[in-house]
Amino acid sequence: MKSAVIVFPGSNCDRDMAVAIEKVTGVKPTMVWHQEYDFDPVDFIALPGGFSYGDYLRCGAMSARSHIMGEVAKRAKAGVPTLGVCNGFQVLAEAGLLPGALMRNAGLKFVCRDVSLKVVNADTRFTSGYDGGQEITVPVAHHDGNYFADSDTISALEDGGQVAFRYTEDINGSCNGIAGVTNKAGNILGMMPHPERMVDPALGGFDGIHDGRALFESVLAGIG
Amino acid sequence: MLEQEITPEIVKEHGLSAQEYQRILGALGRAPNMTELGIYSVMWSEHCSYKSSKIHLKKLPTERPWVICGPGENAGIIDIEDGQALIFKMESHNHPSYIEPYQGAATGVGGILRDVFTMGARPIANMNALRFGAPEHAKTRHLLAGVVEGVGGYGNCVGVPTVGGETNFDESYNGNILVNAMNVGLADANKIFYSAAAGVGNPVVYVGSKTGRDGIHGATMASAEFTEDSEEKRPTVQVGDPFTEKLLIEACLELMDTDAIIAIQDMGAAGLTSSSVEMASKGGVGFLLDLDKVPQREENMLPYEMCLSESQERMLMVLKPGHEAEAEAIFRKWELDFAVIGEITDSGHLELQFGGEIVGDMPINSLVDDAPEYDRPHVPTPKRQAVEVAAPDDINQAILDLIGGPHLCSRRWIWEQYDHMVMADTIQRPGGDAAVVRIHGTEKAIAISTDVTPRYCYADPFEGGKQAVAETWRNVTAVGALPLAITNCLNFGNPERPEIMGQLVGCLQGISEACEALDYPVISGNVSLYNETNGTAILPTPAIGGVGLMKDSSKMATVPFKRDGDVIILLGETKGELGVSLYQKQILGLDEGCPPSIDLTTERRNGDFVRALIENGQVDTCHDLSDGGLIAALADMAISGKMGAVITVGDLIPLHAVLFGEDQARYLLAVDASLAETVINEAMDAGIPVAKLGTVGGDKITVNDGVVNIALDDLTKAHEGWMPNYMTAE
Numbered sequence: 001m002k003s004a005v006i007v008f009p010g011s012n013c014d015r016d017m018a019v020a021i022e023k024v025t026g027v028k029p030t031m032v033w034h035q036e037y038d039f040d041p042v043d044f045i046a047l048p049g050g051f052s053y054g055d056y057l058r059c060g061a062m063s064a065r066s067h068i069m070g071e072v073a074k075r076a077k078a079g080v081p082t083l084g085v086c087n088g089f090q091v092l093a094e095a096g097l098l099p100g101a102l103m104r105n106a107g108l109k110f111v112c113r114d115v116s117l118k119v120v121n122a123d124t125r126f127t128s129g130y131d132g133g134q135e136i137t138v139p140v141a142h143h144d145g146n147y148f149a150d151s152d153t154i155s156a157l158e159d160g161g162q163v164a165f166r167y168t169e170d171i172n173g174s175c176n177g178i179a180g181v182t183n184k185a186g187n188i189l190g191m192m193p194h195p196e197r198m199v200d201p202a203l204g205g206f207d208g209i210h211d212g213r214a215l216f217e218s219v220l221a222g223i224g
Numbered sequence: 225m226l227e228q229e230i231t232p233e234i235v236k237e238h239g240l241s242a243q244e245y246q247r248i249l250g251a252l253g254r255a256p257n258m259t260e261l262g263i264y265s266v267m268w269s270e271h272c273s274y275k276s277s278k279i280h281l282k283k284l285p286t287e288r289p290w291v292i293c294g295p296g297e298n299a300g301i302i303d304i305e306d307g308q309a310l311i312f313k314m315e316s317h318n319h320p321s322y323i324e325p326y327q328g329a330a331t332g333v334g335g336i337l338r339d340v341f342t343m344g345a346r347p348i349a350n351m352n353a354l355r356f357g358a359p360e361h362a363k364t365r366h367l368l369a370g371v372v373e374g375v376g377g378y379g380n381c382v383g384v385p386t387v388g389g390e391t392n393f394d395e396s397y398n399g400n401i402l403v404n405a406m407n408v409g410l411a412d413a414n415k416i417f418y419s420a421a422a423g424v425g426n427p428v429v430y431v432g433s434k435t436g437r438d439g440i441h442g443a444t445m446a447s448a449e450f451t452e453d454s455e456e457k458r459p460t461v462q463v464g465d466p467f468t469e470k471l472l473i474e475a476c477l478e479l480m481d482t483d484a485i486i487a488i489q490d491m492g493a494a495g496l497t498s499s500s501v502e503m504a505s506k507g508g509v510g511f512l513l514d515l516d517k518v519p520q521r522e523e524n525m526l527p528y529e530m531c532l533s534e535s536q537e538r539m540l541m542v543l544k545p546g547h548e549a550e551a552e553a554i555f556r557k558w559e560l561d562f563a564v565i566g567e568i569t570d571s572g573h574l575e576l577q578f579g580g581e582i583v584g585d586m587p588i589n590s591l592v593d594d595a596p597e598y599d600r601p602h603v604p605t606p607k608r609q610a611v612e613v614a615a616p617d618d619i620n621q622a623i624l625d626l627i628g629g630p631h632l633c634s635r636r637w638i639w640e641q642y643d644h645m646v647m648a649d650t651i652q653r654p655g656g657d658a659a660v661v662r663i664h665g666t667e668k669a670i671a672i673s674t675d676v677t678p679r680y681c682y683a684d685p686f687e688g689g690k691q692a693v694a695e696t697w698r699n700v701t702a703v704g705a706l707p708l709a710i711t712n713c714l715n716f717g718n719p720e721r722p723e724i725m726g727q728l729v730g731c732l733q734g735i736s737e738a739c740e741a742l743d744y745p746v747i748s749g750n751v752s753l754y755n756e757t758n759g760t761a762i763l764p765t766p767a768i769g770g771v772g773l774m775k776d777s778s779k780m781a782t783v784p785f786k787r788d789g790d791v792i793i794l795l796g797e798t799k800g801e802l803g804v805s806l807y808q809k810q811i812l813g814l815d816e817g818c819p820p821s822i823d824l825t826t827e828r829r830n831g832d833f834v835r836a837l838i839e840n841g842q843v844d845t846c847h848d849l850s851d852g853g854l855i856a857a858l859a860d861m862a863i864s865g866k867m868g869a870v871i872t873v874g875d876l877i878p879l880h881a882v883l884f885g886e887d888q889a890r891y892l893l894a895v896d897a898s899l900a901e902t903v904i905n906e907a908m909d910a911g912i913p914v915a916k917l918g919t920v921g922g923d924k925i926t927v928n929d930g931v932v933n934i935a936l937d938d939l940t941k942a943h944e945g946w947m948p949n950y951m952t953a954e
Contacts, residue, residue: 009559010467012383016648049646051381054467110376110641141380141643194645202651202662202777 003029013049020196047088060090089190100149106173129214136211238265251590300747325370338490345409357398381466386642387659399757421507439534484547510571602725613802628942669777671705678763689734696770704838705772717761741824785865791900796890800881807884871918
């Protein structure tokens with residue numbers, strides 16, 4: 001499986017994402033600098049976490065309007081599985097590739113800790129390796145993860161199976177506790193928690209949980 | 225401004241004494257102009273010149289075979305084998321953080337990051353040591369919130385995990401908080417960059433952010449006491465831009481992969497001035513700088529302002545001739561300023577050109593080597609008498625109050641605001657004895673701990689200095705790592721007062737003795753004096769940042785209890801030392817008697833024994849004993865492991881002294897029942913006092929058949945609750 005990790009100025013989970021992808025797929029992803037918009041075709045695109053453009057203006061706003069996002073949008077709309085984690089989710093939302101917006105955490109503070117997530121829809125390109133309703137532990141690390149959309153949009157997301165992950169407790173004030181959503185076609189996923197930080201047993205806390213791994217395995221299985 | 229006459233008032237405003245001004249006249253053979261006076265004032269400030277501490281710092285042990293570079297460079301360097309090196313340092317940002325907590329703390333983190341990556345290292349871990357005033361003081365909540373947000377705001381954005389630290393409260397910091405930031409970086413041992421400039425005619429290059437008027441005279445501010453009008457100094461606090469810092473890290477590391485750099489230095493305190501002077505001084509050369517070429521953020525900046533600005537995220541480099549274009553392309557890619565602003569000369573002078581004229585011309589050696597050096601009078605802290613320390617009225621309540629009080633409560637509220645996992649190598653998160661960060665792509669890991677017990681240092685500077693070093697050594701040992709070296713941040717009051725100078729001298733003697741005995745050299749550090757407000761000094765606070773190496777990180781020990789039925793074993797001798805203990809301070813409200821004594825031979829023997837147990841795989845659950853004594857360690861292990869404990873302690877010593885005594889060189893272990901006898905026998909064979917206290921299990925902490933009997937739920941609520949409750953209270 002060929003993967004690309006898009007790197008913006010200020011991305012800082014790009015290496016973590018690359019390490020995780022390589023660990024699961026066995027293939028080193030291509031690191032694509034935001035000015036290299038003609039990157040080779042890949043089976044999977046990942047937008048990593050970080051503070052692209054320093055979060056200035058709004059989180060993800062500047063990256064969303066960068067030239068390379070035009071290319072990412074084109075490929076994502078053509079069906080390439082595309083994952084945005086944390087700042088990557090913010091970029092996808094700002095780019096209009098996913099519905100909703102990420103606002104400042106309800107508690108107004110940056111929050112970095114393990115959270116428990118429920119796999120709401122295990123029938124997507126990114127979640128087929130999980131059981132529906134399964135609870136997993138994955139860390140969050142964000143200041144602006146409060147997912148918001150109007151009530152019609154939220155209903156449509158819930159009814160359409162677009163809610164992939166939900167927090168089991170209130171972390172940041174997100175509508176319906178939404179932690180991750182897909183587009184209608186199900187090939188674009190944005191999520192605030194960091195699955196790439198949970199593919200290595202040495203990082204799984206004291207009990208060896210490594211629940212981010214299945215997400216990458218799902219993508220890999222879908223590529224075949 | 226250039227033509228302004230230098231009056232005694234102007235000299236005084238620059239923090240220079242009349243004698244020091246005479247020294248400048250002697251060095252120049254004429255009167256300085258304003259720009260030159262400003263430059264002398266920062267270069268000779270306490271912050272830059274270490275004029276009060278230098279003669280004592282020289283006595284610290286700084287060498288061991290694994291030390292690649294000791295004090296004197298931007299940071300210290302140790303060898304961790306396999307061609308790899310660790311570069312680290314701790315630095316204070318106390319005064320700015322009191323005036324403007326968010327930016328003060330943020331730029332403190334930014335500054336220490338630059339000290340580390342300027343030497344060729346990728347920063348891999350941030351740590352800190354924070355001291356605030358009494359919780360009930362009107363400003364404490366605001367300062368704590370702002371500092372924590374600033375530390376997080378910078379580190380989170382840069383993408384370097386903040387993996388741990390320490391936070392304490394004491395009324396002596398009411399008007400003068402301490403923010404000490406530490407960074408550890410990883411470099412190839414054969415690819416380290418130093419600051420000594422070389423090669424007459426070689427270009428001097430400025431990269432990073434533009435220069436503004438912020439932070440002018442920050443170094444001078446950091447070298448004076450606070451008074452009520454210190455709030456007016458807010459404009460001298462720098463403003464940080466962690467996004468630019470992130471770009472600067474990546475650009476510098478990318479350039480370091482080429483063969484273009486001769487010397488590189490960050491612009492820290494006193495900005496352009498101190499960086500160019502230090503580079504020239506180390507290389508024995510002169511610098512000619514054309515100030516018109518300095519990238520400027522504001523219009524009509526004067527030479528005085530450009531030279532003294534402490535605008536953040538800037539670096540100065542000397543490039544090999546012909547490599548300018550290659551270097552410029554890298555910095556342009558990262559959208560950073562790049563400007564050749566001067567060249568190396570053989571004049572031995574710092575020459576400043578502006579508008580086609582020379583506006584400053586000073587011998588480099590006069591700025592550095594001729595800086596004043598004082599052997600200030602010092603009187604030792606009087607020895608105290610030992611005292612009896614009374615038992616509490618209700619021991620269960622005393623335990624709950626301590627574990628659920630400001631000094632021992634969980635710091636989760638703080639570290640959950642720090643991204644402590646980015647870079648995906650944090651294998652022991654905050655809350656343990658030491659933070660453990662894996663060396664990327666290997667099984668090796670480093671352990672880091674910051675410690676000092678200021679109330680001990682106040683009562684007995686020598687023992688307190690020893691204890692600070694020993695405690696980091698013990699914390700690094702308790703996770704299974706071999707302690708290798710320390711950095712320090714020496715925070716004291718006004719050195720012109722002999723009793724304060726006596727504290728500094730006493731602590732340094734203690735630090736020296738401990739470093740020597742533990743083979744734990746000082747490789748970098750920072751001195752912050754004049755930590756006083758309206759004549760009241762802080763407690764002497766020589767913060768120590770210790771670093772150790774673990775070859776097989778899968779053997780790492782952690783604090784939480786893990787298995788029902790594990791045997792709880794106490795290693796080390798318990799005499800019940802309660803003088804200057806946390807119990808005495810918090811529960812009895814007293815500060816009397818002598819701090820615990822530190823026997824460094826015992827410390828080493830006990831620690832080496834524990835480390836071997838961990839390395840051999842016999843022990844995976846370990847906690848050092850420090851503030852709050854045995855009961856505090858036991859509570860930590862139980863709360864974090866969500867398992868209770870039943871223990872029995874003898875009655876030779878009063879129970880409160882056994883539980884709260886802060887005797888040193890002790891560790892609490894929870895050992896698999898099948899291995900317990902072996903561990904106990906090995907300890908006895910090694911001559912180490914050892915006691916089998918009880919077993920892990922249940923939902924309570926029980927001591928001596930119920931004399932102490934506390935539900936784990938209650939203890940956990942108290943422990944986790946204090947800080948969030950405090951921070952949300954009005």
